[in-house]
Amino acid sequence: MRLLLINPNTMPEMTALVVRAIQPHLPPETMLVPVTGRFGAQYIASRSxxxxxxxxxxxxxxxxxxxxDGVYLACFGDPGLLAxxxxARVPVIGMAEASSRLAAxxxxxxxxxxxxxxxxPMLREFLGSLGLAGRLAAVETVAPTGADIARDPDGSVTLLAEACNRTVARDGAGAVILGGAGLAGLAARVQPHVSVPVICSAEAGVTMLLETLREPPAKPQSGDFALPAPVGSTGLSDSLSRLLANP
Amino acid sequence: MRLLLINPNTMPEMTALVVRAIQPHLPPETMLVPVTGRFGAQYIASRSxxxxxxxxxxxxxxxxxxxxDGVYLACFGDPGLLAxxxxARVPVIGMAEASSRLAAxxxxxxxxxxxxxxxxPMLREFLGSLGLAGRLAAVETVAPTGADIARDPDGSVTLLAEACNRTVARDGAGAVILGGAGLAGLAARVQPHVSVPVICSAEAGVTMLLETLREPPAKPQSGDFALPAPVGSTGLSDSLSRLLANP
Amino acid sequence: MRLLLINPNTMPEMTALVVRAIQPHLPPETMLVPVTGRFGAQYIASRSxxxxxxxxxxxxxxxxxxxxDGVYLACFGDPGLLAxxxxARVPVIGMAEASSRLAAxxxxxxxxxxxxxxxxPMLREFLGSLGLAGRLAAVETVAPTGADIARDPDGSVTLLAEACNRTVARDGAGAVILGGAGLAGLAARVQPHVSVPVICSAEAGVTMLLETLREPPAKPQSGDFALPAPVGSTGLSDSLSRLLANP
Amino acid sequence: MRLLLINPNTMPEMTALVVRAIQPHLPPETMLVPVTGRFGAQYIASRSxxxxxxxxxxxxxxxxxxxxDGVYLACFGDPGLLAxxxxARVPVIGMAEASSRLAAxxxxxxxxxxxxxxxxPMLREFLGSLGLAGRLAAVETVAPTGADIARDPDGSVTLLAEACNRTVARDGAGAVILGGAGLAGLAARVQPHVSVPVICSAEAGVTMLLETLREPPAKPQSGDFALPAPVGSTGLSDSLSRLLANP
Amino acid sequence: MRLLLINPNTMPEMTALVVRAIQPHLPPETMLVPVTGRFGAQYIASRSxxxxxxxxxxxxxxxxxxxxDGVYLACFGDPGLLAxxxxARVPVIGMAEASSRLAAxxxxxxxxxxxxxxxxPMLREFLGSLGLAGRLAAVETVAPTGADIARDPDGSVTLLAEACNRTVARDGAGAVILGGAGLAGLAARVQPHVSVPVICSAEAGVTMLLETLREPPAKPQSGDFALPAPVGSTGLSDSLSRLLANP
Amino acid sequence: MRLLLINPNTMPEMTALVVRAIQPHLPPETMLVPVTGRFGAQYIASRSxxxxxxxxxxxxxxxxxxxxDGVYLACFGDPGLLAxxxxARVPVIGMAEASSRLAAxxxxxxxxxxxxxxxxPMLREFLGSLGLAGRLAAVETVAPTGADIARDPDGSVTLLAEACNRTVARDGAGAVILGGAGLAGLAARVQPHVSVPVICSAEAGVTMLLETLREPPAKPQSGDFALPAPVGSTGLSDSLSRLLANP
Structure with a gap:
């Protein structure tokens, strides 16, 4: 089984971080193909x-x-998920999608x-597009970017546990997602300090993808996620241009 | 791994039907313990x-x-699911829960x-309790009860495909669940006649349970699904009375 | 007029408490038939x-x-209400239903x-099933169970008034329900300390039932609350079995 | 007990029609004071x-x-209800309010x-202000105005029953309100032709008012429906000017 | 171009205040016709x-x-807006309507x-009637009435900026409306102290009205805002009576 | 005043079509800078x-x-609008945004x-991100793409009027948007055949942009639409890279 892992920002270090976090969860026969974005921002912390x-x-x-056989979109917030x-003719799962559905x-x-x-606001909007907006208790931001946290995971456990407990107490959250590649793998260390389930978005993503691949659903022939009609294009990579012309 | 399959109506034939449908989806080392309700109606088609x-x-x-290690509630509509x-200290998944989350x-x-x-109305209410009410396009009922359908699965494929296509066309559904133990295993035969994914509720349930069991979440210590406080009781079975007194 | 009062937990003391609270509100010709649950937990503080x-x-x-001629379900949270x-061919009113509709x-x-x-969470879910979820400002819990409060009603007035005033100030509630048989009859004593209406769930229930019985609506012949189709059953009391077989 | 019945349009015939419809539902000791609007349109069929x-x-x-002791606002759509x-220091109930809450x-x-x-659209808006918008299946209009119907009640029963059955079948309504003074008293004649409860808005109003008056709630001292602060005014009737200045 | 400015309370000073605030925003050729309510309360701070x-x-x-050519309803809360x-055959815009749509x-x-x-609660209800209820973070009241504030605009800037910053921090508001004729013209002075857009309801109203008048939409021939059917009336001013009889 | 018109698909003909439609609505002193997408699909009819x-x-x-001084995003569905x-430090308005707000x-x-x-589904999602999902009656698609319609505008008027009238009658729409650059300028010709307002999305966009520019709001210093933090990037155009690094 061949899984494409797409980190759509342009930091290979972040790609490597997710790979390390999810590798232990993959069946032995799985070939993971990690790809880092060819263009774009170093990390994703804005709508642009x-x-x-x-x-x-x-x-x-x-x-x-x-x-x-499947695609793992390894950036919390899942840019491009529905597209x-x-x-794709194969299942696609994003980290925010998977962890939100699991938390729900x-x-x-x-x-x-x-x-x-x-x-x-970006995540409230994203959850709205999944129909999960009503399930979100709060988004608690603990640092400027996930990249900053990635640099010092050890010192972050206390900070993260405090953030989890704050939203449990104040907002009545019954589960908390640690969202983002930068936090991949930390949930297990935060969990002992928190009374409700703490979910690793990176692990949730790979788990849901593997589950889906056990009996992959037929590609819809109509409706929201059927293949789009072919369309000509300009200025794109050859492969993307070919794919749009012949999906 | 030991899975408890609870069919909470009192028809062993229905229990057997679900077991047959899901057996092929179980890993070899799984021990499935099917149990039929000790008391209650022969099939569930009313709130009572x-x-x-x-x-x-x-x-x-x-x-x-x-x-x-896990509980499979094998009755579409999932009576008693949240309780x-x-x-339970182990994961519990219901057929309607699993198939609705998969469809969403x-x-x-x-x-x-x-x-x-x-x-x-019963399913609209159930989906409301899961926070999925807004995702439901329609409930299309095709026969008085799932029990009737269980008696003649072959003749039902055309009928079911028509019902699926009707709600796809009229209500804009992008996926259709065949709900109920009585319809277990028919989705694969209906799918070729329908342009959107057709989901078997029985298979969706077992798939989601197995996924959850790969890395079972910690039992919450607080919040909605923590163990209840102990309480004395009267007139219940010894085992249920003991469980309530010492959860 | 004959009213069946069902306390579905198994504490006769709690049944007696509700009877005492509502008796003054009954017309003289009313025969009240109080029944305590034959089986189950001593008090209801969990989904189980x-x-x-x-x-x-x-x-x-x-x-x-x-x-x-009518049924009064005398347990706040109204287990079994819709069933x-x-x-029943006669009107059924629950304490949480009645007090929530009155508060709304x-x-x-x-x-x-x-x-x-x-x-x-249990009440948010219940109000969702009545279509009233959007009207709830907050659930303020003041003690482990209603049973505890029942043992010391006098000392509870101050505590309850504080809880009411807290949610009025913080959540903008325009009315407050004192919910539960354990709090039956305390609203009148709490009201002078609170600036918005304080509603006794036990009294609200009996008032709404009596109102409904003045001109009872026809039993629906179709739709959500029509009689269910007859169904065979196993292991139930003779009377319940007969009722399901011949509703 | 003295009840003020306000028909806020300017047709005394319509006031009389409602009085006739509700008189049989009043306890003997009730004094009903019917008042017709002093100014305004002959019937209410527009926002203006x-x-x-x-x-x-x-x-x-x-x-x-x-x-x-209580106020009955006898015009479906309830103009001025919340004001x-x-x-008022006494309970106020409107026909649309009461029948909608009863139907819900x-x-x-x-x-x-x-x-x-x-x-x-006017009723959708009104139900929104009561928090009941989600409960409305459809508004089915059967004639230009309630006034037209008032002139020929006999011929209207068939027409109304058809309208009820149409919305039951098409929109899944589980109850139907016959709304408006013009339809007062017709529900009993329409009911035999319809399988779900048919509710007379005029009767629902008086029933809810009488119920409320059995144990009238304290006038709120704060919140949505407390008395307004005194305010000076110009050009109003002496009595309304005095009431605003000294509520 | 002739604009009718209606201040529906009865204080000419308030009318003058709005006129002063919006005059600088009007094109030179505009004739503004300010009218103060002929009857009613001196200021609007209650549903009555x-x-x-x-x-x-x-x-x-x-x-x-x-x-x-257009109507400007110059009272925040917009009494009578939809009517x-x-x-009217010409565009009508209210201060609360315009500023809420702009903020959204x-x-x-x-x-x-x-x-x-x-x-x-009155504004929550009003926004509900516009379909904007979900966009409101909070209503922050800073004084008994807009009239009080009108008397001391200078001292109010600090108070208002504090109120704005409070709701930005606590409720996550991304924009703040200074609502009411009494606050007209203060937004520009408050803005430098607040990090999100501060909107003057009086200016928003006139801006939206002018925009609408550049290419006024056709008066709908059907639907919510078509002219009402003619209706007779009693006790109204001659001009209003004629308008209802011949809209 | 300098307005940037961005057509984010790659068909200059479509850019020209919008320019022709909106030119008559621009004040004389306006300099319009039309730009066609440098890369991407020829027209936008899929999420990809x-x-x-x-x-x-x-x-x-x-x-x-x-x-x-302002940006006009001239592609219905408004790809990239919130980003x-x-x-941008100046106002940005999209065609779908503007026409939806106007219709609402x-x-x-x-x-x-x-x-x-x-x-x-794409537009339902987009309207959800604007908080307008509840206002949408229906999306009526009349042809495979707007591009097809652009080729034969004359023959389309009847077809479009029929589509408008269909959704007015069936879905109760009180206004209809003709959405898309391909339909730019047709609303005026469709309007005489339809009883509710017909809105041209291209004209609505330019009108709302011009209005906003009369008194442009301050760029927020915090909240949803403040400038993003600077971020490094790879593989983008020089100008976009510089903008992200120094917004």
Missing amino acids: AAAIAAHAALDAFAEHGADC LKEL RQAERFSIVTGGERWG | AAAIAAHAALDAFAEHGADC LKEL RQAERFSIVTGGERWG | AAAIAAHAALDAFAEHGADC LKEL RQAERFSIVTGGERWG | AAAIAAHAALDAFAEHGADC LKEL RQAERFSIVTGGERWG | AAAIAAHAALDAFAEHGADC LKEL RQAERFSIVTGGERWG | AAAIAAHAALDAFAEHGADC LKEL RQAERFSIVTGGERWG
């Missing part, structure tokens, strides 16, 4: 960077997705702890 | 029967759940095709 | 106990409801003060 | 007419409400059959 | 006063609106700072 | 094409937006008539 990253995710999929779901299973309302304060 | 079935599900769990999630992943809005017309 | 209580309420109705409405008449948004912290 | 009628209702209350609730008790969703097609 | 003001607004329009939109363009959620604490 | 177009819109803004609002002013609920059936 996210918009560019959506294109970069499609570009990466067109170039590397040909033989993959990838439309364009485990509690009436959940919170998200992540870095970068612009993510508050 | 569902209310009794919720108690029967708890009763079955108390008697047979001691060493299980079981509260009382695959489409903006989904429909449910099931037997028994009282299920329309 | 509530699920069992729903069955116990149906069991009590089947045994004692034959000649009654009873379906199965008197204010844009209302709060509930009750004992037992698990009731927060 | 409704806005003027709200003032007329306050004017009537100021002039005649001094010693009343009257604010200004009896079914998951209800429809309104009434005359005058402008009432569709 | 608002209900009367709605009639006064229609009365003013009927008397003075004949040749106007005026129905009855500039931020995910906005707050309103205004005087008079009863405006909290 | 829209995701790429969002990047292309940012790219165009970075290259040509330096001295502009542009974040990144003119009617309780509105419909959109546009080409390309994938736009149904």
Whole structure:
């Protein structure tokens, strides 16, 4: 089984961080193909960077997705998620999508702890597009960006546990997501300090992808996520241009 | 791994039907413990029967759940689901829960095709309790009860495909659930006639349970689904009484 | 006029408490038939106990409801309410239902003060099933269970008034329900200390039932609350079994 | 007991029609004081007419409400309802308010059959202000205005039953309100032809008012419906001017 | 171009205040016709006063609106807005309407700072009728009435900036409206102290009206805001009576 | 005044079409700078094409937006709208945004008539991100793409009027948007055949932009649409890279 992991920002270190976090969760026979965005911002902490990253995710999929069995969009906030779901014939799962759906299973309302304060309205919007807006208790931002946190994971556990407990007490969250590649793998260390489930977005993503791949659903022939009609294009990479022309 | 399958109505034939449908999806090392409700209605097509079935599900769990690793509530509409999630230390997944969450992943809005017309308002209410009410396009009832359909699965494929296509065209559903033990295993035969994903509720349930069990979340220590405080009781089975007194 | 009062937990003391609270509100010619749950938890402070209580309420109705003109479900949170409405040919009113509808008449948004912290999510869910979720300002829990409060009503008035005033100030509640049999009759003593209407759930229930009985609506022949189709059953009391077989 | 019945349009015939419909529902000791609007449109079938009628209702209350124990706002759509609730120290109930709350008790969703097609958006707005918008299945208008129907009640029963059955079948309504003074008293004759409860708005209003008066709630000292602060005014009737200056 | 400015309360000083605030925003060729309510409360801080003001607004329009090209309803809370939109053949814009729509363009959620604490629920209701209820972060009231503030605008800037910053920090408002004629013209002085856009309701109203008048939409021939059917009336001013009889 | 018009697809003919439609609405002193997407699909009829177009819109803004006073995003569905609002110091208005806000002013609920059936779910999602989802009556698609319609505008008037009247009658729309550059300028010809306002999305966009520019709001210093923090990037155009590094 071949999984394409797309990190749609342009920091290979971040790609490597997610790979390290999810590798232990992969079955032995899995071939993971990690790809970092070919263009765009170093990390995604604004709507502008996210918009560019959506294109970069499609570009990466067109170039590397040909033989993959599934796609893992490894950037919390999931830039380009619905477009990838439309364009790919195989299952596509994002980190924010997977962890939000998992949290919504485990509690009436959940919170998200992540870095970068612009993510508050961006995530409310994203959850709205998934129909999960009503389940969000709060977005608690603990640092300017996930990148900052990635540099000092050890010192972050206390900080993160405090953020989790704050939103549990104040907002009534029944589960908390640690969102973002920068926080990948920290949930297990934060969990002992928090009384409700703490969810790692990176692990949630790979788990949901693997589950989906056990019995992958048929690609819809109509409706929201059917393949788009072919369309000509200009100025795109050869592979993306070919994919749009012949989806 | 030991899975408790609870069919909270009192028809062993229905239990057997679900077991047959999901057996092929279980890993070899799984021990499935199927239990039929000790008391209650023969099938669940009313709020009264569902209310009794919720108690029967708890009763079955108390008697047979001691060493299980997960619980599969095998009755579409999931009577007693949230109470079981509260009382069990292991993951509990219901057929309607699992298939609705799966459908909500695959489409903006989904429909449910099931037997028994009282299920329309009952399922809207159930989806409301999961926070998924806004995702439901329609409930399309095709026969008085799932039991009737269970008696003639072959003749039902055309009927079911018509019901699916009707709600796709009229209500804009992007996915359709075939809901109920009585329809278990028919989705694969209906799918070729329908342009959007057709989801088997019985298979969706077992798939989501297995996924959850790969890395089971910690039992919450607080919030909606923490263990309840101990309480004395009267007139219950010994095992349920003990469980309530010492959860 | 014969009214069946069902307390679906198993504490006769609690039944007696509600009877004392509502007796002064009954017209002289009313015969009140109080029934305590035949099985289940001593008090209802969890989803598990509530699920069992729903069955116990149906069991009590089947045994004692034959000649009654109306049914009063005397347990805040109203376990089994919609199932009873379906199965009974006469009006059924619950304490939480009645007091919530009354509060929704008197204010844009209302709060509930009750004992037992698990009731927060349980009541949000219950109000969702009535279509009133948007009207709830907050659930303020003041003690582990209503049972505790029942033991010391006098000392509770100050505590309850503080809880009411807290939610008025913080959450903007325009009315407050004192919810639960354990708080029955205390509203009149709390009211002088609170600037918005304080509603006794026990009194609200009996008032709404009496009103409904003045000109009882026809039993619906179709729709949500029509009688269910007959169904066979196993392991239930004779009377409940007969009722399901011949509703 | 003295009840003020305010018909805020200017047709005394319509006032008389409502009086006839509700008289049989009043206890013997009740003194009903019917008042017709002193100014405004002959019937209310537009937002403009409704806005003027709200003032007329306050004017009537100021002039005649001094010693009343309760106020019945006898015009479906309830112009001025919330303002009257604010200004009166006694309970105020409107026909649309009462019948909508009653319908919301009896079914998951209800429809309104009434005359005058402008009432569709006006009633959706009104129900929104009561927090009941989500419960409305449809507004079915059957004639230009309620006044037209008032002239030929006999011939209207078939027409109304058809309208009820149409919205039951098409919109899934579980109860239907016959809304408006013009339809007062017809529900009993329509009911035999319809499978779900048919509610007379005029009777629902008086029933809810009488219920409320059995144990009238304390006038709120704060919040939405407390008395307003005194305010000077110009050009109003003496009694309304005095009431605003000294509520 | 002739604009009718209706201040539906009865204080000419307030009319003059709005005129001063908006005059600089009018094109040179505009003739502004300011009208103060002929009857009603001196200022609008209750539902009762608002209900009367709605009639006064229609009365003013009927008397003075004949040749106007647009109508500016210059009272925050917009009493009579939808009725005026129905009855007028020319565009009608209210201060609360315009500023709320403008704020909803500039931020995910906005707050309103205004005087008079009863405006909290009244504005929530008003925004509900516009379909904007979900966009409101909070209503922050800073003084008993806008009239009080009008008397001391200079001392109010600090107070208002504090109120704005409070709701930005606590409620996450992305824009703040200074609502009410009493606050007209203060936004520019408050803005430098606040990090999100501060909107003057008086200026927003005139700006939206002028924009609408550049290419005024056709008066709808059907639907919510078409002219109402003619209706006879009693006790109204001659001009309003004629307008209702011949809209 | 200098306005940047960004058509984020790659068809200059479509850019020219919009320019022709809006030119008559521009004040004489306006300099319009039309830009066509440098890369991407020829027209936008899928989520994939829209995701790429969002990047292309940012790219165009970075290259040509330096001295502009406002930005007009001339592609219905508004790819990149919120990102542009974040990144630009001047007002940004999109065609779908402007026409939807205008329609929401003119009617309780509105419909959109546009080409390309994938736009149904895409527009529901877009309106959700603006908080307008509840105002949408229906999306009526009349042709595969707006491009097809652009080729034969004359023959389309009847077709479009039929689509408008269909959704007015069936869905109760009180206003209809003709959405898309391909339909620019047709509303005036369709209006005489339709009883509710018909809105041209291209004209609505330019009108709202001009209005906003009369008194442009201060760029927010905090909240949703403040400038993003600087971020390094890779593989982007020089101008976009510089803009992200120094917004």
